[in-house]
Amino acid sequence: MRKMIETQVIVVGGGATGAGVLRDLAVRGIKAILVEQRDLGHGTSSRNHGLLHSGARYAVRDEEAAIESYRENMIIKKTIPGSVEQTGGLFAKVPEDDDAYVQKWVKACEKVGIPVSNIPLEKAFKDEPYLNKNIQSVYSVPDGSIDCFTLVVDVVADAVSRGARALTYHEVIDVIRETNRVTGVIVRNRYSGEETEIHGDIVINAAGPWGAKMAEMAGISLHLINNKGMLAVLNHRFNKQVINRLRLPGDADIFVPAHNVTIFGTTGINVDDPNDFSLNRQELEEMIEEGLALIPDLKEMRLIRAFSGSRPLYQESSVADDSGRSVTRGIALLDHQKRDGVDGFMTITGGKLTTFRFMAEKTVDMVCEKMNMSTKCTTDEEVVPHREASNFFKEVDMAPAAKTKLFHWAGTKATKIEQSLKEKQMDRTVICECEQVTWAEIESTLTKDGHFNLGDIRRRTRLGMGPCQGTFCSFRAAAVAVEKGVATSDEVSWALNDALHERKKGMAVVATGETAKQAQLMDAIYNVSLRLKEGDEQHV
Structure with a gap:
């Protein structure tokens, strides 16, 4: 029997747009749940330049997108300073x-x-x-x-601290529709296979490139x-x-x-x-x-x-642009009650990473209108809580790069990291030398009901993002996880295979010179020395 959850608004998609919508709903006091098929920021929101646009790129061809980008550039620098350089x-x-x-x-x-x-x-x-x-x-x-990873994680964390919920690794497998009204979604846990029905007054489709599939499940044609x-x-x-x-x-x-x-x-x-x-x-x-x-x-x-x-580029016409370059980067907010006669379902798509907050504002304005609420948006003023460095980070015996990173730490886990570093000598151990990631940082990302996933850890700490691409730090992190009892040997074997599959895929296409040598070294360590059986990845 499926579990049942009741809420007011369901947000589908854990990228920047979905994260922004969840936070805006929470700030305005609306009960909401976000569901994401994989990890936060796994899709488009972490597969980009990480550019905070000034709007100048679009000034000639797309004036509206240029105006929105410049305005939001200024707002994001002010309200999410920990994720912006x-x-x-x-x-x-x-x-x-x-x-x-x-x-x-x-x-x-x-x-x-x-x-x-x-x-x-x-x-x-x-x-x-x-x-x-x-x-x-x-x-x-x-x-x-922009650090896309910390931005999405911190925005969601702020929403959760205000009463929202976020379910990662929960894939929408169906949309619940009664006649001409959407009333919820059915999700499946990608790890356990358990299914849950989530019922709400409004479902917001913020699934990015997967938005057309999401709309199709609601019986709606959407051209992306x-x-x-x-x-x-x-x-x-x-x-x-x-x-x-x-x-x-x-x-x-x-x-x-x-x-x-x-x-x-x-x-x-x-x-x-x-x-x-x-x-x-x-x-x-x-x-x-x-x-x-x-x-x-x-x-x-x-x-x-x-x-x-x-x-995800939206246009009403079913005739796609040859390159996508001439399609607007502007925002598409669709009320499917007016567009398709289906109530309780909305789509927010298009736009840029830079305009995610404004996209969320316009979306939640529409939600408030439908719910007969007059609460105004304040996310253009309210700062996503970020960490002010204490004197501890100036005094603790750490590598200079690690100290600098924590001194400017934006994440909500900084207090937990500081406490670990004060109390436990081992937690100061640098696991990833390229990016100076300590065990304390890794441990701060782990939850009691979560799974040991090196990809998820990487998105939160930059583990394995340096020149060695996880060649050394992946097995170090796995070994310490087993030693400290936070994961079993089977769990870390899966995690290693999964992470290395992704790292090697990205390395293979550029593998000449030093990077080719690095890839060969990675193969020697994991396939020869550690005897991991390549191809056994259990991708979720």
Whole structure:
């Protein structure tokens, strides 16, 4: 017999948009549950540049998206400071691009209120020495870098602290519909197989690229373009600021600094399956060739992995755009009562990571209207609780990189980490040397009813995100987990296989030079020394 849960609003999708909707509902006092088929931020929200857009990229072609992006850029910097690095950004014009576009772009930015400033080339080359010395003009904009992982986790954690619930690894297998009204969803636990009925007044479809499938279960036709983009990660951070190519948005024209690495991309290919995270070597090589226009030394830099994810682009027409580039990045908020005659069901899609909070605001405004509530949104002012560093982090004997990271810790687990470091010497042990992740950080992500999943730990701590891609820290984390009794040997064997499968997939497409050697070393350690049987992954 299925379990039954009652609530007011059900949010489907644990990416940035769903997280923002859950928090906005909780802030306004509306009872809500979020369901996510895998981990928080597993989909599109962690498969992107991590760019906090200034809006300048869209100023010429999509004025509304540009305005929204700039406004939300300012709000996010103020309300979620722990997940944002205010790097600033540059737009650089290379000789082969259209001269006339530059002035058109400057005027478009001025029109929508995005501050741009012409930078002397001498200063630009001094600040960013890897820039192509043939660049003809450079402009600064207020771009930034977002830690997508901490943002989603912290926003959901804040919602939960206000009374909301979040069920990860719960896949929606059906939508409960009575005549012309949706009244809930049926979810299945991907680990246990247990099914649960969740009933509510309103179901919000915030499933991103999976939104069309979700709508189909409710008997609704929804046309989404799944525009898959490929990105690559360089093993060091060579740029201080975001570097954009000054032209109409295209492939391979952005370099975003992120922690200790730089993320480069992206491409745009329409795919049918939102679960298509495939990687193609030729696509990567074409992307690198295009990127040389901005960074001539790109081929000499080491790539440690590649990854891909789909942008959910909405358009009413069933005739898809060839590339997805000309489809608006604006917000699509659909009331299916008005659109399709189905009450109790809404879809929020499109937009950008940068505009997730505004997307949530407009969605919950509609919820309040349907529930005859007049409570206003305050997420543009209320700060997601972040950690102010105590003197302890200045005094404790830790590696400098680890100390710096915790000093600026944004997560809600910082107090627990600090307490562990004070009381337990072993918890100071650095498990991941590349990213200086301690056992205390790993342990803070584990819950009593959770599963030991290295991918989930990685998204919360950056374990295995450095040049070795988890070659050494994965088995260290697994060994300590067994030693401390937080996981069994069978559980960590599954976790190792699952994590290494994903790491090797991203490494394989860039595997030349040092990265090829790293992949061979990973195989030697896990398949030869540890005798893990590759192919036994039990993917959830």
